[in-house]
Each structure stands twice: as C-alpha cells, then as structure tokens.
Amino acid sequence: MGILFKDNPDLIVGARRGSPLAVGYGHNENYLGSDSYALKSMTNKISYLEDGEICLLTKDNAEFYNSKGKKINKKILTLSEDSESYEKGDFKTFMQKEIFEQPDTTKSCINEYVDHLRDDINIYNLPWDIQKIDSITLIGCGTAYHACMIAKYWLEELTSLDVVIDIASEFRYKTNKFKKNNLYIFVSQSGETADTFAALELCKKNKMKTLSIVNVVESSIARTSDFVLPIHCGAEIGVASTKAFTGQMLVLYILTLKISFLKKNINKKLFEQKIKELKKLPKLIKTTLSVESDIENISNTFANAKGSMFLGRGFAYPIAMEGALKLKELCYVHAEGYPAGEMKHGPLALIEEGIPVVVLAPRDKYYEKTLSNMQEVISRGAKVLLISNKSKDEISSENVWKTIEVEKTSDELLPFLLTLPLQILAFHSAKNKGYDIDKPRNLAKSVTVE
Numbered sequence: 001m002g003i004l005f006k007d008n009p010d011l012i013v014g015a016r017r018g019s020p021l022a023v024g025y026g027h028n029e030n031y032l033g034s035d036s037y038a039l040k041s042m043t044n045k046i047s048y049l050e051d052g053e054i055c056l057l058t059k060d061n062a063e064f065y066n067s068k069g070k071k072i073n074k075k076i077l078t079l080s081e082d083s084e085s086y087e088k089g090d091f092k093t094f095m096q097k098e099i100f101e102q103p104d105t106t107k108s109c110i111n112e113y114v115d116h117l118r119d120d121i122n123i124y125n126l127p128w129d130i131q132k133i134d135s136i137t138l139i140g141c142g143t144a145y146h147a148c149m150i151a152k153y154w155l156e157e158l159t160s161l162d163v164v165i166d167i168a169s170e171f172r173y174k175t176n177k178f179k180k181n182n183l184y185i186f187v188s189q190s191g192e193t194a195d196t197f198a199a200l201e202l203c204k205k206n207k208m209k210t211l212s213i214v215n216v217v218e219s220s221i222a223r224t225s226d227f228v229l230p231i232h233c234g235a236e237i238g239v240a241s242t243k244a245f246t247g248q249m250l251v252l253y254i255l256t257l258k259i260s261f262l263k264k265n266i267n268k269k270l271f272e273q274k275i276k277e278l279k280k281l282p283k284l285i286k287t288t289l290s291v292e293s294d295i296e297n298i299s300n301t302f303a304n305a306k307g308s309m310f311l312g313r314g315f316a317y318p319i320a321m322e323g324a325l326k327l328k329e330l331c332y333v334h335a336e337g338y339p340a341g342e343m344k345h346g347p348l349a350l351i352e353e354g355i356p357v358v359v360l361a362p363r364d365k366y367y368e369k370t371l372s373n374m375q376e377v378i379s380r381g382a383k384v385l386l387i388s389n390k391s392k393d394e395i396s397s398e399n400v401w402k403t404i405e406v407e408k409t410s411d412e413l414l415p416f417l418l419t420l421p422l423q424i425l426a427f428h429s430a431k432n433k434g435y436d437i438d439k440p441r442n443l444a445k446s447v448t449v450e
C-alpha cells in the first residue's frame with residue numbers, strides 16, 4: 001500500500017503485507033514501486049520491504065519501521081545495469097525485439113551454465129545431497145507453468161525421479177503431502193507472482209527444500225528460496241513472455257541434465273553429447289526465426305477467426321498450450337491448446353468449416369499419430385497450419401493448408417524451436433488487429449496480487 005497526503009505532498013507512507021513493495025533512491029527524490037521493474041528506469045538503487053514493515057519517504061529521506069514500530073536500517077541493493085533491455089532499438093515493440101533476441105539470450109544462458117572446456121554444467125553448490133532427492137514438484141503460473149509441463153517430460157525421460165507439476169494458485173490452497181525427500185521448484189520470470197510466492201512460502205513453512213528459476217534475481221521468490229538459478233535473459237518488458245519462456249525451459253533442461261548425470265541415470269558420454277547438442281541451439285533458433293515472413297502472411301486468418309485450436313503430443317503438447325495462450329492474450333481470439341489424442345473425447349465437436357488449427361507434428365515418436373489426428377480435423381473442414389521440423393523425407397499428408405518447418409535438432413530440444421513460429425504468429429495476428437502488443441488489455445507484467 002502506498003499512501004499520499006493531501007496536506008503533506010512531500011510524504012509517502014508505504015506498507016507491505018503479502019504483495020512485494022520496493023523503495024528506489026534517486027537524486028533529491030525517492031520512489032515507491034511494486035517491484036524493481038517499476039523503478040528500474042529511474043534508479044538502480046533499491047530496498048525491499050519485508051512483510052509487516054512500513055516506510056516513510058520524503059524526497060531526500062527514507063525511514064523504515066518493523067511491524068512493532070521499531071526503526072530499522074535497510075540494505076540498499078544495486079541492480080545490474082541492463083539499459084539495452086529497456087530500449088526498443090530497431091523494433092517497434094518490445095515483444096518483437098524480445099522474440100528476435102532469443103539467439104543471444106539462449107547463448108548467454110548456455111554460457112553461464114555450461115563449462116565449454118570440459119562439457120560439464122556449472123551447478124555445483126546445491127545445498128542438498130541430490131542422491132537423497134527422489135521426487136520433484138514444479139510450480140508456476142501461465143507461461144511459467146508451461147515450462148514446468150515440458151520439464152516434466154524431460155525429467156521423466158532422463159531421470160529416475162517422480163515428477164509432479166502444479167499451478168501455483170491451486171497448490172497454495174489444496175491439501176499437499178509435504179515429503180522431506182521432495183524438491184520444490186518454483187518457476188517465475190518476474191519472481192514476484194503472488195500465487196507462486198505464496199506456494200513457496202507454504203513450502204518454506206513446511207520446511208521443504210526449495211529452488212527457484214527466475215529472471216529477476218532481486219525478486220521476492222529469489223530471495224526467499226534456498227537456491228536460485230537465474231535465466232539470464234535480460235529484462236523482459238513485453239507482457240507476453242517470449243525470451244523468458246525459452247530461458248525458463250533452458251535452465252530446466254540444463255538442471256535436468258545435471259541431475260540425470262549426478263544420479264547416474266545417463267553416463268558421461270551421453271551427458272557430454274547432450275551438452276554438445278545444446279550448444280548448437282542458439283544458431284538453430286536464429287535460423288528458425290526466418291519463418292517470420294511466411295507466418296506474417298497467414299496471421300490474418302488467425303486474427304479474424306472466431307476461435308482456433310493448437311494441437312500436439314509429447315513435448316509438443318505444452319508448446320501447443322503456450323501457443324494458444326499467446327494468441328489469446330495478444331489477439332483476444334479464443335484459442336485452445338490440446339493434446340492431439342484427446343480431440344475425439346470432446347473438442348472435435350468444435351471443428352467446423354474454416355476454423356484455423358495449428359498442428360505441431362515434429363518428426364518424433366508421435367509423428368504418425370499426430371498426422372492421423374490432423375487428418376481427423378482436416379476432414380471436418382479445419383484449415384491446418386502444420387508445424388514440423390526439416391527432414392529429407394517429404395511430409396506426405398494431404399490437404400494441409402500451410403506448412404512451416406523449423407530446423408533439425410534432437411527431439412528433446414524441439415520445444416525451443418517449435419515455440420518460435422507460435423510467438424511470431426501471436427505477434428503478427430495482434431499487429432494485424434492494431435492491438436497494443438506490449439500491453440494487452442486486462443493484463444500486467446508481474447501479477448503481484450492474487
């Protein structure tokens with residue numbers, strides 16, 4: 001809460017309970033904001049209030065009190081300089097800039113975590129014995145939850161761990177069985193999402209092991225969890241998450257590889273081979289982004305549709321969910337992300353002449369199955385945009401409206417490439433409509449209230 005006084009215009013009183021609150025220090029002015037993002041364009045000197053604390057701000061003074069009314073001193077943090085992230089450069093929107101930054105942001109993240117000399121992963125100081133951890137719960141909201149969904153596939157395929165995923169707003173209120181050998185992983189770009197933070201606090205209260213994957217390292221979630229793995233993608237300004245999503249997936253994949261190796265689920269040779277493959281990813285992202293013009297040409301169809309569907313199996317299913325979320329939030333078009341194999345259990349009834357359907361069918365073990373699901377929607381009149389990956393074999397399916405192919409990579413890394421055309425599709429559809437791409441209606445960048 002921030003309180004202004006009509007008769008004392010030089011005073012702001014701030015008080016925190018639950019949602020975060022930050023104080024920024026300037027020259028002859030001080031600020032109160034919901035998090036460091038809100039203040040970063042004005043100052044890089046920040047203090048955070050803890051629950052129950054109060055601050056009194058004037059233009060040249062900041063005083064802090066704890067919940068008992070006792071005056072306290074606050075640590076002043078200096079935020080990292082990242083001025084480029086706050087400018088659009090040659091782009092008209094932050095979202096488009098952030099989509100095209102992904103070759104660089106994934107490269108920086110890989111450089112932070114991968115030891116290029118030894119083909120190892122630099123995660124050494126986990127505060128628990130990984131051999132004693134036998135299950136993982138991944139928690140997030142929205143796009144971050146989709147990153148958790150993909151990580152479940154990776155962890156189940158590459159480790160012996162039991163893996164559960166939960167939406168933070170559900171986790172915080174349901175009855176949970178807290179197990180001491182379980183690791184709780186919280187995924188959040190902002191690190192301030194109220195539901196994710198409440199789920200973390202619940203785990204802390206129950207003395208659980210907590211790890212967070214965040215973009216903002218000064219955030220409440222980062223400061224509260226036992227261990228933090230930053231995603232190193234620079235500030236994300238567009239409300240629709242793009243480069244932070246690939247960053248979240250990347251850190252989750254890197255962590256999966258490390259755990260898998262430490263637990264001896266994969267041998268050294270395979271571990272090194274997967275790291276080598278991973279190092280090629282930024283270049284593949286760069287090449288795949290050249291699908292932009294093809295997608296731009298068809299975005300009109302999605303922008304003007306009454307509704308649309310996004311289908312996939314395996315790793316492609318969470319990406320279908322993410323693609324649908326992007327279209328909903330930016331273009332205000334109803335979009336459903338669904339496992340392709342579930343269509344006949346209900347949603348097939350939605351398919352009518354001309355409805356645009358995105359089918360994600362990479363050439364993985366689900367390929368043939370997905371193509372046959374695709375034919376089921378085509379035969380009922382759907383206009384299918386098929387997204388697959390390049391291969392020497394032609395796609396033999398008939399009556400596909402448009403086909404887009406991403407670069408070739410290992411099946412595990414396909415989610416990184418498949419997500420790019422969907423980000424571009426949502427962007428151009430919203431642009432077609434003339435909507436505010438960086439600030440879609442009714443949404444906020446960090447959801448600091450419940």
Ligand code: AGP
Nearest residue numbers: 142143144188189190193240241
């Ligand atoms: C993504 O495009 C959304 N704006 C939204 O779903 C977001 O991912 C969600 O609110 C979680 O945010 P967080 O990563 O900051 O916790």
